[in-house]
Amino acid sequence: MxxxxxxxxxxxxxxxxxxxxxxxxRLRSREDPMPVRVRFAPSPTGYLHVGGARTAxxxxxxxxRHGGAFIxxxxxxxxxxxxxxxxQAILDGLSWLGIAWDEGPFFQSGRQALYRExxxxxxxxxxxxxxxxxxxxxxxxxxxxxxxxEWKYDxxxxxxxxxxxxxxxxxxxxxxxRCDVPKGKLAWDDVVKGRIEFDSSEVEDFVLLRSDGTxxxxxxxxxxxxxxxxxxxxxxxxxxxxxxxxIALYEGLGVEPPVFGHLPLILGMDKKKLxxxxxxxxxxxxxxEGILPLALFNFLAxxxxxxxxxxxxxxxxxxxxxxxxxxxxxxxxxxxxxxxxINAKVMGETSPCELAVVLRPFLEALLPAGPEPxxxxxxxxxxxxKDLRELAAMLVPFLTxxxxxxxxxxxKARKDPGALAALxxxxxxxxxxxxxxxxxxxxxxxxxxxxxxxxxxxxxxxHPCRLFLTGRTESPGIFDVLxxxxxxxxxxxxxxxxxxxxxxxx
RNA sequence: GUCCCCAUCGUCUAGCCCGGCCUAGGACACCGGCCUUUCACGCCGGCGACGGGGGUUCGAAUCCCCCUGGGGACGCCA
Numbered sequence: 001m002x003x004x005x006x007x008x009x010x011x012x013x014x015x016x017x018x019x020x021x022x023x024x025x026r027l028r029s030r031e032d033p034m035p036v037r038v039r040f041a042p043s044p045t046g047y048l049h050v051g052g053a054r055t056a057x058x059x060x061x062x063x064x065r066h067g068g069a070f071i072x073x074x075x076x077x078x079x080x081x082x083x084x085x086x087x088q089a090i091l092d093g094l095s096w097l098g099i100a101w102d103e104g105p106f107f108q109s110g111r112q113a114l115y116r117e118x119x120x121x122x123x124x125x126x127x128x129x130x131x132x133x134x135x136x137x138x139x140x141x142x143x144x145x146x147x148x149x150e151w152k153y154d155x156x157x158x159x160x161x162x163x164x165x166x167x168x169x170x171x172x173x174x175x176x177x178r179c180d181v182p183k184g185k186l187a188w189d190d191v192v193k194g195r196i197e198f199d200s201s202e203v204e205d206f207v208l209l210r211s212d213g214t215x216x217x218x219x220x221x222x223x224x225x226x227x228x229x230x231x232x233x234x235x236x237x238x239x240x241x242x243x244x245x246x247i248a249l250y251e252g253l254g255v256e257p258p259v260f261g262h263l264p265l266i267l268g269m270d271k272k273k274l275x276x277x278x279x280x281x282x283x284x285x286x287x288x289e290g291i292l293p294l295a296l297f298n299f300l301a302x303x304x305x306x307x308x309x310x311x312x313x314x315x316x317x318x319x320x321x322x323x324x325x326x327x328x329x330x331x332x333x334x335x336x337x338x339x340x341x342i343n344a345k346v347m348g349e350t351s352p353c354e355l356a357v358v359l360r361p362f363l364e365a366l367l368p369a370g371p372e373p374x375x376x377x378x379x380x381x382x383x384x385x386k387d388l389r390e391l392a393a394m395l396v397p398f399l400t401x402x403x404x405x406x407x408x409x410x411x412k413a414r415k416d417p418g419a420l421a422a423l424x425x426x427x428x429x430x431x432x433x434x435x436x437x438x439x440x441x442x443x444x445x446x447x448x449x450x451x452x453x454x455x456x457x458x459x460x461x462x463h464p465c466r467l468f469l470t471g472r473t474e475s476p477g478i479f480d481v482l483x484x485x486x487x488x489x490x491x492x493x494x495x496x497x498x499x500x501x502x503x504x505x506x
Numbered sequence: 507g508u509c510c511c512c513a514u515c516g517u518c519u520a521g522c523c524c525g526g527c528c529u530a531g532g533a534c535a536c537c538g539g540c541c542u543u544u545c546a547c548g549c550c551g552g553c554g555a556c557g558g559g560g561g562u563u564c565g566a567a568u569c570c571c572c573c574u575g576g577g578g579a580c581g582c583c584a
Contacts (some may be wrong), residue, residue, distance in 0.1 A: 042516045078583060135582075149507045149580085176582055193511070202509055202580095210582040217584045240510060241579040264512075264577090272574070298519095306519065309532065330512050331577065338534050339519060348547085384546055412566080447543095462543040475544030 009045045022226035037231045040101075041221070042092075043075040044086035045283040048093030051236065051266045051274055051335060054300045058263060059234050060099045061301065061322040069230055072101035076109045077220055093279025093283040097293050097300075098315060106228070108220050115215035118223045118253065119177050119208050127252030128208055131157040132176040152204040153178065177209035179218075179248055186244035191234070191261035191324045198244040206245050218242065222249040225258060234261040237331075261324060264331040274334055286298055286339075289386030290362060292350065304332040311345045344386040351376040355391070362392035363399075370399045376484040380476050397471050398485065401496055409467040413501055419460035424498055426450050426461065430491060437485050440479040447479070468497025 040056040042048065048056075063070035064322065072094070076082040091105065122128035132301040139253040143150040158180060160168075169175060181204070208219040215223070225233060240262050250257040268274045273282055305315065305328065307321045347355065352375045359378070363370060377398040378391075385391035397403045413420065431447055440491050447465075451458040462478050468489065475481055482490055 045584075075584060081583080147507070177572065196510075198510075207582050212582080216582070238578055262511080267577080269517080273577075303518070311533075333517060335517050335534070341534055459543050466544065478543060
């Protein structure tokens, strides 16, 4: 493990410290009577996508801002679709982004007893009842209603007396447990949307326990949020219509509901909900494309929020500025161009040393077991690359002599034999430079002087020089490249370039 | 279909809560120009929006209503 020798902190993504459960201090003060406890609760049925990442990020930000705890809970009760690989991918995605959880990850699959216990509690307190209606019976009533799309459970089984219900259950008749949704308004003050109200007539007596005895989503979420002491439930807008149901459960359980907040969705460029067909949605794939975590972090934090005018901020600064009031309440579009812009900015502010570290996998892919690039090379080339993948490609010519020369550039070089001859004449002069003279200023002086002496324009020397050193027709300032390449490296590439021109040129 | 949410440049957004300082500001992208050894960066300039209709008011992007448009949810999925 190579550590950065310079102490330059860079914009840094304070390395993730994950998975270490800590006991959160329950310090109380007058202003903050209850420590903030928030959570991110993904179901491991897919990769961590940018929408989920943003939800996690906002919860994390809020926890950090208020010295609270951020809890990670994996909702893996859908055994058919959940996989350990997806769980790992979610963990990896969060860690890469720099979002560390304070507690967890907890798995719902191991907490069945709690859910069943709460269902029984609800049953005995009369906030839930057994429903013996079969799926077929439900379907036929739905179809007979005339408006099957609007049909809700007709609450027939709510009228069954307790003794009869107990008797039928004991006799082995299959049943589900439904919530007895109370009459009236189910409302809350949403921290991002404002007041939201549902009339209970719009809310069905939903199922809490399936006929196989397993809990449904609403029961397990509320049970866990209560058990884990969540103070705020901040999640995607697609959960708004679940909220009245969950409020009914809190009421049934006799527990004060948490503060709810519903985040606007992230849309694709076509303004439709972001999905696979919009291309990249997985957080990890941005890592693999050479995006820096701090760039995605900033992009996500600033999407649908107003954190200031700067293109990007340090994590600390994002935390300092974040608040629910900074959030917009309308959906926003995921604009890759903007992400690319932010990434380029972040790269420019990241120390060469840090870049060298995160660059390794990309270099490894291009040049297995190749040497590490020098810091000077990274520093110079990073000024033109917009992502790590590009940077790695630009560094290859610094690490090997075996790199292709741009054909268009080669063609152009051949058309000016005079310049090539002059370039050849430059070699001994470069060779004559002392090690400590090998810097941009001196190199420029020598090259320009030689150009004048040879009767060619400086540019005529510079262009083939750039081509031979970098393989490309564009690069950072040539004298900086020359300097970063070093004397032996420069001479070798210049000779190789000159050779290939004459060889291929016939 | 029913319920819920939302609505400023192509995109991200400021302004909206507490009407006038808004001939609506910034940024990304795009188009010019400058700089220059190339390409970027940077700088300068340009293009470009209050969805529509009614109110309220001396005055509305800002307040109210309707319409339209977009999105979401309507499972013994989560």
